[in-house]
Amino acid sequence: MTATLVARGLAGGHGHRTLFEGLDLTLAPGDVVGVVGANGAGKSTLLRLLAGVDQPQAGAITLSPADAFVGWLPQEHERVPGESVAAYIARRTGCAQATEDMNAAAAALATPPETGGLDPADTYSWALDRWLASGAADLEERIPAVLADLGLDLGSAPTETSMTSLSGGQAARVGLAALLLSRFDIALLDEPTNDLDLDGLERLEAFVRGLRGGVALVSHDREFLARSVTRVLELDLAQNSHRIFGGGYDAYLEERATVRRHAREQYDEFAEKKADLVSRARTQREWSSQGVRNAMKKSPDNDKIRRKAATESSEKQAQKVRQMESRIARLDEVDEPRKEWQLEFTIGAAPRSSSVVATLSSAVLTQGTFTLGPLSLQVNAGERIGITGPNGAGKSTLLRALLGRQAPTEGSASLGANVQIGEIDQARSLFVGAGSLAATFETLAPDLSPAEVRTLLAKFGLKADHVNRPVDELSPGERTRAGLALLQARGVNVLVLDEPTNHLDLAAIEQLEQALDSYEGTLLLVTHDRRMLEAVHTDRHWQVDAGQVSEL
Structure with a gap:
């Protein structure tokens, strides 16, 4: 089915620390939103909130239709000891949970419903629909063909091969197989490109582009982002802000550079103007003070005309100072863009090895x-x-x-x-x-x-x-x-x-x-x-x- 996920005024973080707030995002059919930002900016946190795994600090998330199948794939493959390849795929595709929910609903049919509670038949009907939507009905039959297409020869049935017995590259291909076998209406993908080879990356790109539903993905693979996303959501930890850029990843890079340059130019212009006004106000104060001192030294006590002129001159200088201070106060304050944390390092050198x-x-x-x-x-x-x-x-x-x-x-x-x-x-x-x-x-x-x-x-x-x-x-x-x-x-x-x-x-x-x-x-x-x-x-x-x- 086609589905739309909408987040309004979303805030998320860890404990008392808020990483982002006031975030609005819509995932409609055909949207592929790339979520970027520094490590720790809240990218994975956002996906967990959208998936309903965690609760937001503020804001709301709505899904239309309410029974749409939202799939969330965390960035680590979580190889569980004793778990077979088939069981891993069933877990990653959501089929295992859908099967468990359907079996529990079927067992509840034999129990009389509680007064005012949900009708077990309705619960079972919902669980059955979700089980069918997840693709669990024919998952076992589909797995071998997809694994073979990815060139993964396990040497035995997927139900017999343990995930922990696979190499890192093999596990990455099984993770890709799970994604290709999924039937999500909304897909939330956290670092799906990790450990994939070039063939796997091309297959992933084709899969993402071919999805009918909306996609939000976190990735640090720049070429994958350039080929896949339609919009970019930047979580800016340094500025404590977020912004959505349209037009794909390369367009985002250009627009971000322009936005940051303009922000720096606006601040520099403000800072220069303020510094000039402050300097002129300081000069006016010095002139005013100097004028009063000179008037006191040069003007005899009985020379009322000269004393009056000096007083009027000092008052004019003081008025100029007040006007300058008023102009400073009326300036529209521009916050200085905070410098982003950057990883700056060198690789330590050792004496030369043998030739x-x-x-x-x-x-x-x-x-x-x-x-x-x-x-x-x-x-x-x-x-x-x-x-x-x-x-x-x-x-x-x-x-x-x-x-x-x-x-x-x-x-x-x-x-x-x-x-x-x-x-x-x-x-x-x-x-x-x-x-x-x-x-x-x-x-x-x-x-x-x-x-x-x-x-x-x-x-x-x-x-x-x-x-x-x-x-x-x-x-x-x-x-x-x-x-x-x-x-x-x-x-x-x-x-x-x-x-x-x-x-x-x-x-x-x-x-x-x-x-x-x-x-x-x-x-x-x-x-x-x-x-x-x-x-x-x-x-x-x-x-x-x-x-x-x-x-x-």
């Missing part, structure tokens, strides 16, 4: 039933290598082999001397566990004092309310920023970035690209971010596919 950083000689690597190789590759000091390929093709396996973390089953691998590795892996695995962020970071950077650790983390937007929290409670974006801070804290001559843009906001991605421009060591960059591939200079390009590595 050969890593080699693979006829190396064959196996991961379960997957085989990569045989490979004969060499990475030289200072080389910048971009690595691309489909999900599950073996990019992460290749990195582990080059870094000496996975021994080949055939052939050999060697790591050069004086290699100082800095890494951000897909799972952000350095920052996991129940320990606080500060304690975890101090362990990883023992040369820094606790005070230096806190100062460094604050530069990356991780302040007092972050450093004492368990690492597992941090958002993916916050863990990624902690990883970037670690790159600055430790000397690095081999930098390994595996999907570094996942969970980073747009400003931080651009800052990362600038930092990579000035980095002079060896770089291994795995990314599906099409604009990062264009922005970051690389010397070589490896394509990983079908168990082999080819140089493009």
